[in-house]
Amino acid sequence: MESKNKKPKSHQKWSWIFLVGFMILSIVDFRFGILAIVCMGTPLYHALKGRGKIHCSHYCPRGSFLARFLSGISLNRNMPAWMKSKAAKNTLLGLMVAMFALSIAKSGGDFVKMGFAMFRFMAASTVLGILMGIIYRPRSWCQVCPMGYSTGIIKNYQDAKKGDLDEASDVRKSTVA
């Protein structure tokens, strides 16, 4: 019988193929840019299901791409502390959400324009991730990535909630005893 605690297999060695495929398809036809929803939605889906940052450690095509292709050319320097600060992460998250919402609103519901806006968003963040990966360590982008950061926020919230529930249950037990 299969163990319930069996750890899922990591696909980080090859999942970069999805990112490259997405880029090629979107360049050929901007409508494929809509698939970026899958890229943005999957980490949140896993986090909301209580799986924490499993997307980052096991599946993420972008994380896989950065590790696979930048390892040989990265300068492997440490990122400055301010770039990893909460303020910097919040600023980047806010900026990306605002830019994304604005470009989708500007597309006026046109499918091709929406696809292009999403592709442009993905391409810009990928280029930024590549530059950071060359200047600093290959997966430096992952330290500030809005999706990784958001899943971390969800996980912290879930952990805190679970902690509160455990505490309440302990108090109840000690009151009953």
Ligand code: SF4
């Ligand atoms: S932090 Fe972002 S880019 Fe890095 S693995 Fe997670 S979702 Fe992917």
